[in-house]
Amino acid sequence: MEKNKQHAGRWKLFAVIAVCAAPLIASYFMYYVVKPQARTNYGTLIDPRQFPMPPLGSINLNGEPQELRDFSGKWVMLYVDSSDCDKACKQRLYEMRQLRLTQGKERDRVERVWLVTDNAPIETIILREYEGTRVLRVDPQRLSKWLPPEPGGSIADHFYLIDPLSNLMMRYPLNADPNKIKKDLSRLLRASSIG
Numbered sequence: 001m002e003k004n005k006q007h008a009g010r011w012k013l014f015a016v017i018a019v020c021a022a023p024l025i026a027s028y029f030m031y032y033v034v035k036p037q038a039r040t041n042y043g044t045l046i047d048p049r050q051f052p053m054p055p056l057g058s059i060n061l062n063g064e065p066q067e068l069r070d071f072s073g074k075w076v077m078l079y080v081d082s083s084d085c086d087k088a089c090k091q092r093l094y095e096m097r098q099l100r101l102t103q104g105k106e107r108d109r110v111e112r113v114w115l116v117t118d119n120a121p122i123e124t125i126i127l128r129e130y131e132g133t134r135v136l137r138v139d140p141q142r143l144s145k146w147l148p149p150e151p152g153g154s155i156a157d158h159f160y161l162i163d164p165l166s167n168l169m170m171r172y173p174l175n176a177d178p179n180k181i182k183k184d185l186s187r188l189l190r191a192s193s194i195g
Contacts, residue, residue, distance in 0.1 A: 010081050010127055014174045019045065023168065025046040025083070027099075031077065041170065041184050042172070042174075042180035042181060042183065042184050043159075043161065043170035043171060043172045043173045043176075043181065043184055044153075044170065044172075044173075044178070045169065045170055046148065046168050046169055046170060046171055047072060048163075048167035048168055048169060051146060051147070051148060051168045052167075053068060053140075053166050053167070054070065054137070054142065054145070054146055055067060055069075055167060056068065056115075056136075056138045056139040056143065056146070057139060057141050057142060058115070058136040058137060058139075059136065059139070060134070060135065060136075060137075061093050061127075061135050062124075066136055066194055067164050067182050068113065068136070068162065068166065071111045071113065071134070071162075071166075072164065072165070072166045073111065073164050073194075074109055074111040075109055075111070075161065075162070075163060075164060075185070075188065075192075076111045076112075076113055076161070076162040077096045077099065077100070077110060077111070077113070077159060077160075077161060077185075077190070078094050078109075078113050078115065078159065078160040078161070079096060079112075079114050079115070079136050079156075079159055079160075080112070080115045080117060080143060080155045080158075080160075081091065081114070081115075081116070081117070081156045082116065082117050082120070082156075083116050083118050083119075083120040083121065083122045083135050084120065085116075085123070085126050086121065089130075089156075090126065091111075091122070092132045092159065093114060093126070093129075093133060094130070095159075095178045095181075096130075096133065096159070097112065097130055097132070097133065098113075098178065099178060099181055099182055099185060100112055102186075103182075103185065103186065103189060106186075106189045108132045109164075109189060110185070110189075112130075112132065112133040112134065112135060113133070113134045113136060114130075114133050114134070114135050114136075115136055115137075115138045115139070115143065116135060116136065116137045117137075117138060117139075117160075118137075118140075119137060123136065143155060144146075147160060147168070148169075148171065149171075150171070150173065150174070153174060156172040156174075158171050158172055158173065158174065158176075159171075159172040159176060159181065160172070161185075161193075163192075164192070164194045165194065170184070
């Protein structure tokens with residue numbers, strides 16, 4: 001009888017040890033065998049401390065001063081090009097419009113801005129087709145000192161993302177996949193309570 005109690009006591013001890021060790025064993029198994037996949041951003045994160053937003057001296061199409069900071073409180077998708085908007089430029093403006101629309105009820109938290117680097121007129125048809133895109137004229141010299149392109153690239157190759165606190169935070173590559181940008185943007189809007 002006493003031997004059975006000792007035997008039962010040992011099993012209880014082993015059961016307690018197994019219950020306590022199970023999470024540790026499972027975590028080692030998951031980390032070293034299953035290899036967890038980290039959630040990564042498609043865009044390249046930019047440290048805003050290295051690229052603080054300067055006053056750009058930009059003006060809107062009415063010739064009135066307007067800075068990017070005026071859109072503070074919203075997420076800003078930013079694109080830079082000349083007024084002679086070629087096929088690639090039109091494609092990017094289209095993608096920005098579509099990316100905003102795909103955010104559904106959150107789309108009002110997103111602003112689209114096209115920074116134009118010259119003073120030439122912009123075709124009216126482009127302005128009509130991408131209505132809602134904020135167009136600001138800006139000095140390209142000031143812009144080149146602020147926006148960081150990929151090595152060997154130019155500013156016009158990228159989309160940039162500015163957070164609601166007016167921090168430059170992300171850059172997307174040349175010929176970026178809009179579906180991957182959409183995932184980044186959706187994740188940011190879900191995770192952020194600002195903007």
